[in-house]
Amino acid sequence: MLKIKDLHARVDGKDILKGLTLEVAAGEVHAIMGPNGAGKSTLAQVLAGREGYEIVSGSVEYLGQDLLELAPEERAREGVFLAFQYPVEIPGVNNVYLLKAALNAIRKHRGEDELDAYAFMKIVREKMKLMQMDPSFLNRGVNEGFSGGEKKRNEILQMAVLEPKLALLDETDSGLDIDAMKVVAEGVNSLRSPERAIVMVTHYQRLLDHIVPDVVHVLADGRIVKSGDRSLALELEERGYDWLQKAVGT
């Protein structure tokens, strides 16, 4: 589904991704761990198409297309979803209004009919229940005055409604209390399917107890320096990242 080859990217003249290679197949869940500032969020933003990141070299193939050629909204409509590490507030714009516009933009792109208010609300109510969110959130401004945890939950609600093919979750577990983490994990798990891939960035092995990954990667200094199964996460928890960085000579 996703093939990243030797990707080099920089921001403001600073090299951040330095030859990153990663392959994710449909149906898989990958976890990316790594020290602060390693480039995990940068990778997510580059995949989502944020402006300001200069792709120096390398390639990204998504479902057979050159992902880097697509505008951010086209990537989204093709099924790439990014749950942001820091979701922004958009005052005055109803949460539900943004969600409806988003879903209909995606449906239109797929050649499906736009949903009317009734059909749409049915879907949203169901997903809100799954995310154990109070309906009052729908009519509040997008993330306006949401607590840190509520914002994260709202990201997963959006994901559940939009049903992306490739979900990139950037530290969705950070700032969640224990119960909220379970709810979020349930939301993510409900989306696991053979046609879908999930890449989640996390600092805590605890999340992986709830969302069991197929592969765990370590991203350090702009590269994937080690990949393995779940046990790698446990090992990292015990030993930190130092030994790895030394081992690969960075």
Added chain:
Amino acid sequence: MATNEHELEHLVSRKYKHGFFTEIEADTVPPGLNEDVIRFISAKKNEPEWMTEWRLKAYRHWLTMPEPKWAHVHYPPIDFQAISYYSAPKRPEDAPKSLDEVDPKLLETYDKLGIPLHERARLAGVAVDAVFDSVSVTTTFKEKLAEAGVIFCSFSEAVQEHPELVRRYLGSVVPARDNFYAALNSAVFTDGSFVYIPKGVRCPMELSTYFRINAANTGQFERTLIVADEGSHVSYLEGCTAPMRDENQLHAAVVELVALKDAEIKYSTVQNWYPGDEEGRGGIYNFVTKRGDCRGANSKISWTQVETGSAITWKYPSCILRGDNSVGEFYSVAVANNLQQADTGTKMIHIGRNTRSTIISKGISAGRAQNAYRGLVRVLPTAEGARNFTQCDSLLIGDRCGAHTFPYIEARNPSAQIEHEATTSKIGEDQLFYCLQRGLSEEDAVNMIVNGFCKEVFRELPMEFAVEAQALLNVSLEGAVG
């Protein structure tokens, strides 16, 4: 009176003899302004002498006034002698015969605004009776108003039919000498609206210039007077969302509102004058004086405006809170794109006890536009317990535009409570990217963010106007990003 009219006619015809008007049709005066022109206008409208005198006095005062320079706008000097101050309404023969003769670009915009087909013709200036017949709508409308005793007519008609009301209230809120443009308007205004709501009457429908026949032809110096008698209530809608083109570059209207004891006036404007092309060429200069006088106790005047048009807008709808416990409100969205310049705001003058005012101003700038908010809150010593809340937010789209806030506060009563909040934000690249990442197009994303920003004001507009205003904002900001 008769002799005076006779004299006037005589005066005018004498000028004819002198060749002053010989070159042109009898219905138009050549460019230029002098007392003869004013007498001509007044005679054309068959006005009583007091009205002519009122105009002349305004004119003489205007001659002594310097053109204001302090607004945060820049434009080449206006040559007031190059303007023609009277031209008869366009005759149907001159108007486009059908929509096929109308600028396709204009039609495209109507389409985007979702304006119904029959209305497009009217807005584009197609000879009305050639396309659709508004008589039936207008008649039922007029009947209903008459039943309630509401007077709603053109200003000229009011001068003829209700001279005592016009004479009592005209200039009582905006005196002829008030400011440069108000003085000019007082001298040369050609038409406008007149509304009178009798005691205790709640106007049975929203009054809209739309229903006033010939509304499109009120010209560049429009005059509106609305009087709400004791305990009455009226909501008035001005303007329309469709882009209005006009050969006249300078527009200087005056609007006066009078609310007597326990009366309430809600005045909503959606204004979309042609702003000029991307370089600002050909846009309208809109210099308006709008003021409401809460003359009686417990009265309320509320201004809501959405301004997207004009090359230059200079406009401060204001409230004089004279009556005890009276309330003034100002809700405004002003959009400036490309090279537009807007200098708008409000004045709240607290005179009565326990008077309250609220100001919510949302300024949006895009392109290379400049948007200034200028607000005055003045609390006089008599205004025991006066309160004001001002919130003034600016939104910038792109980094070549500007927003400026000039709040003036004068509190001369120690019990006054005045709160002022101001914010300036940029449409964050973050917000935009967030929406794009959810699949929205850039245009939809900007529209959504902007509409969210304006929500508190849109909420104040009558329902159908709010929907139109939203669509209008979207069209006005088209291409603002990217």
